[in-house]
């Protein structure tokens with residue numbers, strides 16, 4: 001069987017379906033190239049001095065790992081000269097990074113979590129990169145933070161790379177979800193799964209249960225019911241998985257179903273959850289919906305939230321539709 005490359009997949013979306021402009025295709029190819037470079041660094045690990053702390057903090061007050069900083073730089077450098085972007089924003093940068101004046105500017109905005117799952121870097125567990133693409137509001141020439149604050153429904157593409165046993169790129173341009181595998185010898189991305197689909201029901205859930213004592217009543221009730229198994233109100237046994245890399249947990253759910261939760265809790269009452277809306281929840285919500293699943297913050301569809309801040313946090317319930325609807329209804 002003839003394999004389909006990432007380039008061919010994107011050209012077909014552009015040419016046959018008129019779904020994406022050429023500029024967006026180039027942008028996505030450059031993001032994929034950056035992820036390939038990050039994948040090589042991740043793979044080298046200690047041999048290339050990639051492990052350990054960077055010795056700095058990011059805007060969220062989290063200590064940065066060397067790979068957080070390196071992955072951020074790789075994405076910035078790869079994307080600044082292509083001419084298709086107006087600005088970039090990242091988990092690791094307080095403010096958006098504008099395209100240097102020596103390069104042409106384009107009509108898109110790129111947001112990313114350069115390295116997701118940082119606590120797993122040094123222990124050799126799957127980590128990843130998450131990204132989201134928005135269009136610059138028309139008529140704007142000087143992008144500011146304000147122009148990034150668009151609801152998730154405005155995304156024109158989103159995706160993630162997962163650096164695991166294989167390096168994968170999972171992508172949507174609003175026409176289903178496709179998964180590409182990196183051939184590490186030749187450096188090419190090949191389509192290995194098209195039209196990913198999340199089963200509507202599931203028997204698997206993902207939550208960091210060490211926070212149970214801080215959960216709000218709807219989450220407590222939902223998890224108690226799952227834990228009660230066959231004898232409980234759900235009448236079936238559930239299994240649990242928690243990788244602590246959102247990319248890996250979401251990838252499992254896109255592959256075999258499940259529900260992923262990072263609820264708000266009582267530890268920091270003024271923080272609505274741990275995960276960030278613009279470059280974690282929204283891109284994943286776009287993918288999950290495109291694969292037939294759902295994503296909410298407990299009370300509304302994530303993609304409909306009007307963002308107020310670039311680094312805003314949000315509670316996340318995503319995955320198999322039946323479970324997301326149920327836990328949302330308990331709120």
Ligand code: AHG
Pocket residue numbers: 062091113115116117118119208244245246247262274
């Ligand atoms: P990041 O490494 O980009 O800061 O994201 C980590 C996130 C997410 O990937 C994961 O689901 C969650 O944090 C894990 O949190 P706990 O350590 O609280 O389990």
Ligand code: MN
Pocket residue numbers: 113115116117246280
């Ligand atoms: Mn993250």
Ligand code: MN
Pocket residue numbers: 068091113114115116117118
């Ligand atoms: Mn990160």
